[in-house]
Amino acid sequence: MRNFEFYNPVRICFGKGEIVQLSKLVPKGANILLTYGGGSIKKNGVYDQVMAALKGFKVIEFSGIEANPHYETLMKGVALVKAHKIDFLLAVGGGSVLDGTKFIAAAALWEGSDPWEILSRRSERHVERALPIGTVLTLPATGSEMNGNSVVTRWETHEKLAFDSEHVMPKFSILDPEVVFSLPQIQVANGIVDAFIHVMEQYLTFPVNAPIQDRFAESVLKTLIEEGPKVLADRTNYDAAANFMWAATMALNGLIGVGVPQDWATHMIGHELTAFHGIDHGQTLCIVLPGIMKLKRENKTEKILQYGERVWEITEGTVDQRIDATIQKTVEFFESVGIKTKLADYGVGSEIINKVVDRFVKRGIKAIGERGDLTTENIAKILELQLK
Amino acid sequence: MRNFEFYNPVRICFGKGEIVQLSKLVPKGANILLTYGGGSIKKNGVYDQVMAALKGFKVIEFSGIEANPHYETLMKGVALVKAHKIDFLLAVGGGSVLDGTKFIAAAALWEGSDPWEILSRRSERHVERALPIGTVLTLPATGSEMNGNSVVTRWETHEKLAFDSEHVMPKFSILDPEVVFSLPQIQVANGIVDAFIHVMEQYLTFPVNAPIQDRFAESVLKTLIEEGPKVLADRTNYDAAANFMWAATMALNGLIGVGVPQDWATHMIGHELTAFHGIDHGQTLCIVLPGIMKLKRENKTEKILQYGERVWEITEGTVDQRIDATIQKTVEFFESVGIKTKLADYGVGSEIINKVVDRFVKRGIKAIGERGDLTTENIAKILELQLK
Numbered sequence: 001m002r003n004f005e006f007y008n009p010v011r012i013c014f015g016k017g018e019i020v021q022l023s024k025l026v027p028k029g030a031n032i033l034l035t036y037g038g039g040s041i042k043k044n045g046v047y048d049q050v051m052a053a054l055k056g057f058k059v060i061e062f063s064g065i066e067a068n069p070h071y072e073t074l075m076k077g078v079a080l081v082k083a084h085k086i087d088f089l090l091a092v093g094g095g096s097v098l099d100g101t102k103f104i105a106a107a108a109l110w111e112g113s114d115p116w117e118i119l120s121r122r123s124e125r126h127v128e129r130a131l132p133i134g135t136v137l138t139l140p141a142t143g144s145e146m147n148g149n150s151v152v153t154r155w156e157t158h159e160k161l162a163f164d165s166e167h168v169m170p171k172f173s174i175l176d177p178e179v180v181f182s183l184p185q186i187q188v189a190n191g192i193v194d195a196f197i198h199v200m201e202q203y204l205t206f207p208v209n210a211p212i213q214d215r216f217a218e219s220v221l222k223t224l225i226e227e228g229p230k231v232l233a234d235r236t237n238y239d240a241a242a243n244f245m246w247a248a249t250m251a252l253n254g255l256i257g258v259g260v261p262q263d264w265a266t267h268m269i270g271h272e273l274t275a276f277h278g279i280d281h282g283q284t285l286c287i288v289l290p291g292i293m294k295l296k297r298e299n300k301t302e303k304i305l306q307y308g309e310r311v312w313e314i315t316e317g318t319v320d321q322r323i324d325a326t327i328q329k330t331v332e333f334f335e336s337v338g339i340k341t342k343l344a345d346y347g348v349g350s351e352i353i354n355k356v357v358d359r360f361v362k363r364g365i366k367a368i369g370e371r372g373d374l375t376t377e378n379i380a381k382i383l384e385l386q387l388k
Numbered sequence: 389m390r391n392f393e394f395y396n397p398v399r400i401c402f403g404k405g406e407i408v409q410l411s412k413l414v415p416k417g418a419n420i421l422l423t424y425g426g427g428s429i430k431k432n433g434v435y436d437q438v439m440a441a442l443k444g445f446k447v448i449e450f451s452g453i454e455a456n457p458h459y460e461t462l463m464k465g466v467a468l469v470k471a472h473k474i475d476f477l478l479a480v481g482g483g484s485v486l487d488g489t490k491f492i493a494a495a496a497l498w499e500g501s502d503p504w505e506i507l508s509r510r511s512e513r514h515v516e517r518a519l520p521i522g523t524v525l526t527l528p529a530t531g532s533e534m535n536g537n538s539v540v541t542r543w544e545t546h547e548k549l550a551f552d553s554e555h556v557m558p559k560f561s562i563l564d565p566e567v568v569f570s571l572p573q574i575q576v577a578n579g580i581v582d583a584f585i586h587v588m589e590q591y592l593t594f595p596v597n598a599p600i601q602d603r604f605a606e607s608v609l610k611t612l613i614e615e616g617p618k619v620l621a622d623r624t625n626y627d628a629a630a631n632f633m634w635a636a637t638m639a640l641n642g643l644i645g646v647g648v649p650q651d652w653a654t655h656m657i658g659h660e661l662t663a664f665h666g667i668d669h670g671q672t673l674c675i676v677l678p679g680i681m682k683l684k685r686e687n688k689t690e691k692i693l694q695y696g697e698r699v700w701e702i703t704e705g706t707v708d709q710r711i712d713a714t715i716q717k718t719v720e721f722f723e724s725v726g727i728k729t730k731l732a733d734y735g736v737g738s739e740i741i742n743k744v745v746d747r748f749v750k751r752g753i754k755a756i757g758e759r760g761d762l763t764t765e766n767i768a769k770i771l772e773l774q775l776k
Binding site: 001002003004005006007008009010011012013014015016017018209210211212215216218219220222223226227239242243246247250255258259 | 389390391392393394395396397398399400401402403404405406597598599600603604606607608610611614615627630631634635638643646647
């Protein structure tokens with residue numbers, strides 16, 4: 001195991017009916033900016049529950065945060081914060097609303113010339129301050145409710161970039177599994193595969209003798225495989241919704257990734273597919289990961305075999321046969337929840353390859369992945385493998 | 389899964405050489421009370437590392453915190469805090485030093501007439517304030533480094549009582565697995581079984597459809613079973629020490645116990661064996677747990693079968709045979725690491741039974757356990773089963 005630091009002070013309030021806790025969790029006398037998306041919270045009753053719990057607080061609303069939240073939209077939120085002397089942000093939504101709100105919280109106190117630097121110059125300039133955030137999660141998927149990560153898209157340049165900071169970790173997150181009951185099928189499916197691949201990014205690398213981390217990762221994967229289809233089959237199955245929701249949170253709250261190598265190439269490549277073609281985040285991951293598993297099988301042999309054996313019970317055959325069977329099982333799982341895994345399924349052809357490669361070249365990124373050896377040539381090859 | 393709240397803001401710095409981080413972790417200008425035990429930290433080099441990292445800080449030392457820390461001793465620490473205007477406590481030691489320091493931190497700011505109320509009246513009067521604490525862990529076992537729990541013994545009355553509060557959770561804990569290298573065999577063995585039984589208290593109850601929590605618990609158990617003997621066989625095996633240390637922390641940082649029923653009868657009965665006879669905490673647990681598994685097998689049938697199958701691969705035979713085999717495997721594991729499981733092994737006879745039962749009767753406790761049906765008659769029976 002490698003040395004590590006772990007710090008996660010997010011207070012989780014989990015279970016049905018927990019939204020009422022808001023009245024105690026939000027600091028007394030706070031000027032709240034309530035952030036949300038396209039208004040689904042007004043249809044599923046969450047908005048009403050939130051407003052009832054916030055009775056007596058001063059609340060300014062900022063709606064319209066879109067999927068893959070746009071920098072351009074979020075800067076309007078920053079202006080509202082300043083105009084209304086907001087001192088607490090309450091994000092009610094899925095990963096996009098939460099990520100966008102984290103950006104607003106950091107940008108409102110940013111001392112540089114342009115808050116875009118938070119994303120474009122993240123390696124040089126760290127976020128050192130942010131307004132406090134609380135969240136009510138309405139879509140299990142990204143894990144944003146229990147981490148300091150945020151991904152923001154600049155629409156005018158089709159750039160999708162990430163930052164992370166302890167300072168944007170929510171003070172609290174309310175996770176009521178009943179929000180799952182009204183989710184459309186595609187959002188549940190995207191959430192299942194998003195959480196699944198968050199685990200894979202931290203697990204499917206090379207072994208460093210970290211059995212707790214490995215087993216926790218496998219625990220989350222097995223739970224998603226078992227519970228995900230139950231949620232898809234019956235949206236009112238509370239236990240399945242709860243287990244799916246908790247699995248998605250555990251997939252990216254930092255715990256399974258401590259002291260082990262991490263990959264994240266699937267996300268880096270996937271982000272470009274969203275930036276260029278607007279393909280859902282979860283879908284992009286299901287396109288890219290199988291390609292990486294195929295191309296980087298030598299890099300990942302031991303962990304693919306362990307994953308195949310412990311998660312899919314694949315123990316027969318040569319090493320290559322077991323790897324093939326494990327990739328096959330993974331692809332079948334994605335397809336079984338309704339997520340296609342080839343670029344052609346989304347109407348995207350080979351023209352995407354050079355566009356994505358150019359992006360990495362222009363940013364000066366020569367190689368990615370857990371060993372830093374997944375080159376831009378590899379990226380081209382991975383996308384080629386996943387064309388159709 | 390049941391509703392739950394989870395909050396654990398302890399910053400973990402894990403790995404070899406991490407003690408140097410102290411200089412950054414302790415607040416600038418702090419007046420530190422450095423608390424430790426019998427002086428083993430002066431032999432294994434930890435004291436020197438700590439003092440080197442604290443160069444420039446004002447440090448008052450308070451040594452001599454004993455195993456099962458005594459209220460009488462700790463109140464001397466409280467007096468030092470007040471005399472020297474201490475504003476930060478740094479505990480360097482195992483669970484006893486950490487627990488004792490938590491008590492000092494709470495007692496120093498206690499507003500009631502007598503700090504003993506923190507323990508004796510915990511159900512009525514909660515700890516609302518405490519001095520900030522940091523820790524350098526020297527013995528993996530209790531999990532105290534990443535929770536708000538503390539157990540204190542009043543020597544004059546032979547009472548061992550617990551309290552817990554968010555306010556005594558350490559601000560940070562440094563976990564350097566190299567501290568394990570110099571531990572005596574019995575302390576490692578006690579640590580392994582202590583962590584193991586912390587898991588069992590949160591796991592071996594009844595199912596509530598919480599697969600993440602179950603699998604995380606089994607992950608910790610399997611890791612202790614695999615890595616514990618490696619540590620006992622070769623104290624300089626860094627990876628084994630690291631995995632043992634992280635397993636012990638994960639066993640009692642709250643995570644595996646969220647949303648599930650918990651038992652803690654083993655601890656409640658075990659504490660009395662320590663209070664009356666000074667038997668090591670870990671040893672008392674290994675005496676009591678098999679008795680509870682035997683007597684309460686009907687209560688725990690499903691989870692004992694699941695534990696037997698997933699942890700010990702016991703799948704053959706009738707339900708009763710599988711339960712017997714699972715209890716047998718558990719006892720063999722305790723004995724294999726060198727911890728005896730019968731009262732006679734510690735020179736204690738049947739006279740203990742009434743003494744322990746009387747304690748529960750006097751406190752007005754009629755029944756304990758995850759179903760609240762483990763009566764004082766059951767306690768007598770459990771101890772009788774474990775006599776020899």
